[in-house]
Amino acid sequence: MSGADMATRFNPQEIEADIYKAWEESGAFTAHRVEGKKPFTIVMPPPNITGQLHMGHAMDCIMQDAPIRYHRMKGDPTLWLPGTDHAAIATEVRIVEAMRKEGLTKEGIGREAFLERAWNWKKEYGGRIVHQQRKMGISCDWSRERFTMDEGCSRAVREVFVRLYEKGLIYRGNRMINWCPACQSAISDAEVEYKDVASHLWHIRYPGADGSEGVVVATTRPETMLGDTGVAVNPADERYTDLVGKKVILPIVNKEIPVVADDYVEKEFGTGAVKMTPAHDPNDFEVAQRHNLEIITVTNDDGTMNENAGRFAGMDPMECRKAVVEELEKLGLLVKVEDYSHNVGFCYRHGNTPVEPRLSEQWFVKMKTLAEPAIAAVREGRTKFVPERFSKMYYNWMENIRDWCISRQLWWGHRIPVWYCDDCGEQIVSREDPTVCPKCGGKLRQDEDVLDTWFSSALWPFSTLGWPDNTEDLKYFYPTSMLVTGWDIITFWVSRMMVAGIENMGEIPFETVLIHGLVRDEQGRKMSKSLGNGIDPLEVIDEYGTDALRFSLVMGVSPGNDTRYGKDKVEAARNFANKVWNASRFVLMNVNERKAFDPAKLETADKWILTRLQKAVKDISAHMEDGDFGLAATKIYDFAWSEFCDWYIELSKSRLLGEEGESKETVKAVLLFVLENLLKLLHPFMPFLTEQVYKYLPGSEGFLMLQSWPEYNEAYVFAGDEEKMQGVMEIIRTIRNLRSEMNVAPSKRTHLMLLPAEGWADTLKGGEGYFKKLAGAEQVELISDRSDATGKNVSAVVAAGELFIPLGDLVDFEKEVARLTKELENLKKEMARSNGMLNNQGFLAKAPAQLVQQEKDKLEAAKSKAAALENRIAELKENL
Incomplete structure (x- = not known):
């Protein structure tokens, strides 16, 4: 083929699919191990199988594909390993919604039938986003594509669970967790988004059990008082010294609860007395542990009130709140209500669902000791964040880390590898599925819960390379070179991969964490379904082509900064x-x-x-x-x-x-x-x-x-020649600008006189052809003195010397005077109109002040322009 075969215009839609198919079928994306050469490796942040390509994915694609293509061309053994995530909650929600339309429920069809549906769902929809990613032109090694629940990754998950359990780092405990009523599952701290919510602060009197006035507490959640088991005050608060150790009556429930003193209470908050609901507040739970307070749960899994809420059972929290407040008013125990704004946690998957802190028996990972070497790896520079400022987010999370709740009340996911014997109470944690109790031979029951999706994702950099087997890929490509991701999952994912990599491989999972920002709309808003401002990358590709979208997302964008689409x-x-x-x-x-x-x-x-x-x-x-x-x-x-x-x-x-x-x-x-x-x-x-x-x-x-x-x-x-050419180009640019300012027709040719600066004569002489071709010069003359530039000239000083062009070569004086005179006449008519309006008392009296001022401003601008035109006409007439 030759240039003559090229289409007269670039049409990306006609060539992209064929080029990608040729790349992929040729094996051009396939990574090869080369002994003695250091590889460049990226593992793709696995998109959800429920996902559809959005602008965030598009940004991810280009930010990974660019360095991959660069290193491949550099000759580095290059692996970009793709894959998808089973997305436990998101996928289960979709399947349950589809079943609801059929009149079915999870419980109705049972676990096995549900999981069969889930795998069918994965087969039908799991590859959708992968096909869409191909539209972005990404050069992944599709031959190594992985899935977080494939056989190899599942084996890695079980191996890590068992190892951590055997080390005493995984345990089952009754602890405070974040509960999402919509997911009907525990979620981790990283999955809670806090929003400022306008609400109220209710002041409620808890009468003394001895008939005294008791104490007034302030709360943002009056419905949870049904589960109160105490009132706490600060031990240094003299207002309540006499109350400590006594009992008050819990309104509505009519139950005696103790008053305790604890440093947790802030004297300045509300009344300085705080109701204790240990089963529904993590801080209250800690106080309850110190003072041996009873723990009572008053909500169901779906967020409604349970049987412990008495006659309020079955109500949703807001309905219960209203009913409780009404009852307190009837009893005369509602002292006052204040407007109050406070942070409320919401499930990041269900943005309108408040998270319910509650006591629950779950599986946890002890994170503090695991986090320490991961913190050190970044501090020592073995893993670096780009931009470096994002390491602060990482440190803040890791240094204040709490035990990670890893169990989820779902069916789709990696089932927790723990079995219970109901006959003898034995608990078995095993790499292989046991058939009978090893202690008594009794029948076993596996734990119903699955692991948090992020548990398997934490192993992604090494599980995808074959671990726990010591494969050739694992030995060669681990640790990976770069992780490309958004700042919003540093806590969800980056921190956990650091922990898992160091703990299981004895080595960091990646050398660089490259953080990119979010793709926002033109107004700087985050793209979302609720705002209706999302842009489908596939539609952009259909209209403009993939390359245009890729380039628009990356050009001029600094690492870590958001970009506006x-x-x-x-x-x-x-x-x-x-x-x-x-x-x-x-x-x-x-x-x-x-x-x-x-x-x-x-x-x-x-x-x-x-x-x-x-x-x-x-x-x-x-x-x-x-x-x-x-x-x-x-x-x-x-x-x-x-x-x-x-x-x-x-x-x-x-x-x-x-x-x-x-x-x-x-x-x-x-x-x-x-x-x-x-x-x-x-x-x-x-x-x-x-x-x-x-x-x-x-x-x-x-x-x-x-x-x-x-x-x-x-x-x-060629530094010297570069400077010479830059000098010639500066002259061409200067002449073009002069011609543009003076409205000179492109066809008009001029006489160019050049006075070279020292050492520039030969360069300017050699540039004669360029001045004629690109600067409209008909004749180029090198002069030795300014006096040689006779007559009236337009001149300019440049690095290579001075240039002179006869004024008459640039301007047809008679035509220009006629044109400017006509323009001046039209301007004077406009000025007369403005003067007429501003001298009209009726206009001045009725028109808005802003309109009158606009008219005055227009008149002043016209006067200024008219004066300039008159001066220019006078100058030109002198040359006639």
């Missing part, structure tokens, strides 16, 4: 793609064979573009190494558009159209050399465009994605 950005990226396509087509229409250039035959323009190319290679490579892909994309954009397309190609045209000879052969060789290197530099960001153009390059073989990354070559850096 805008149609204008995608259109600008598409325009850039078209620019590169058209420039490539021009080059390949003129260059039909591959020849090396002779460095001795290079002209100044050739040396300039080769120098600029080497600087681009050096800068872009450094940015790719640093993970600053936004700067790398900006650099290649500037080089491709401004330096190659707008300058060098334009500078080359006169030589391409000239007679056959050394100059023509040299410029053709340089054009092809620079174009090929430009395509390589751009490839990590625009893989489809660059791969398609590469096919048309004379002598090209194979895929561009497998070609070598450009290496900086000092032999192609």
Whole structure:
């Protein structure tokens, strides 16, 4: 193929699918182990099998694919390992909703039938997002694709559970947890999102058991008082010294509860007396442990009130709150109600469902000792965050870490590998499924719960490589090189992978954690279904092509910073793609064979573009190494558009159209050399465009994605010639600006006089052809003194010297005077109209002040413009 075969316009929709299919079928994405060479490895953050490609995924794709393509071209053994997550809660919710439409329930069909449905769901929908990811052009090694519940990952999960249990780091306990009534499951601290909620502070009197007034407590949750088992005050609070050790009556329930003194209570909050509901508040639970208070749960799994709530049983919390408050008013025990805003925890999966702190028997991991080496790994620089500021979020979470509740009341997921014997009470934790109780031979019952999804995700960097088997992939590709993810899951996932990797592999899971920001809408808002501002990346791809979307998401975006999606950005990226396509087509229409250039035959323009190319290679490579892909994309954009397309190609045209000879052969060789290197530099960001153009390059073989990354070559850096060419270009830009300011027609040719600065004479003489071709000069004259520039001239000072153009060459004085006179007449009519309005008392009396002021401002602006026009006309008439 040749440039003549290239379409006149770039149409990504016609080529993307075929190119991707060719890449994948050829095995170009497959990673190979090479003895003695350090690999570059990324494990993909596994998207949920329930997921659909959104802008966050699109950002993830480009931020991983760019370094993968770069390192593959660098010659590094490169593995990007893809996979998906079973997403326990999200998937189960979807299946339950689908069953509800059929009139079915989980409990009705039983666990086995439900899991059969779940696996069918995974088979039907699990690969959807994987197919969508392919539309982004990502170069994963699909031959190594994993799933968090495949056989190998499941074996790794059980192995880790058993090991931690045997070390005493996993235990079952009755502890305070976060309960989501919508999920009807425990959730971890990391899955709770706190929002400021406008509510009230209710002041309730708890009468003394001895007939005294008792004490007034302040609470934000009056419905939980039904589970109160005490009142706490600060031991230093003199107001309540006499009450400590006595009992008060719990209103409505009419039960005596003790008053205790505890340092937890803040004297300044509310009344300084706090009701204790140990089963529904983690702080109250701690107080209860210290003072041996009773613990009573008053809610069901679905959040409704249970039998311990008495006549309020069955009510939802808000309904119960209203009823309790009404009852307190009837009893005369509601002292006052204040407006109050406070933080309330919500389930991050069910944004409108408040999380219920409650006491529950669950499985936990002791995290403090596990966290210590993971903290040290970051402090010592073995794993680094980019940008570094995100390490603070990591430290804050890890240094204040609490035991991790890992059990979930679900059926879809990794079932907890614990069995119970109801005959003798034996508890078995095993790598293999036991059949009978090893102690008494009795029948066993497996724990009903499954593990938190993040438990299996924590093992992802090594379970996907074959652990617990010591596979060749594991030995070669672990630890991985880079993790690319958003800041919002540093606590959910990054911290847990650090813990799991060090604990089970004795080594960090990744060397670099590259954090990217969120993709927001044009107003800076987070994209969400509720706001209706989400953008479907697939629709953008259908309209603009994958490369345009990829480039728009990365160009100019600093690591860790959010970016705003805008149609204008995608259109600008598409325009850039078209620019590169058209420039490539021009080059390949003129260059039909591959020849090396002779460095001795290079002209100044050739040396300039080769120098600029080497600087681009050096800068872009450094940015790719640093993970600053936004700067790398900006650099290649500037080089491709401004330096190659707008300058060098334009500078080359006169030589391409000239007679056959050394100059023509040299410029053709340089054009092809620079174009090929430009395509390589751009490839990590625009893989489809660059791969398609590469096919048309004379002598090209194979895929561009497998070609070598450009290496900086000092032999192609010509600093002196670069400076000379920059001087010539500055003169061209200056003349273009002067012509634009003076509204000179492109066809009008001028006489250009140049007074060279010291050492610039030969360069300016050699640039004569460029000045004629690109600056509209008909005649170029080098002068030795300013006095040689006779008559009236427009002049400018540049680095290479001074330039002079006869004023008459730029302006047709009679036509310009006539044009400006007409413009002045129209302006005076407008001024007369404004004056008439401002002298009209009726207008001044009735018009809004803002409108009157606008009219005054317009008049002043018109006066100023008229004065300038009159001065310009006078100047021009002097030259007639």
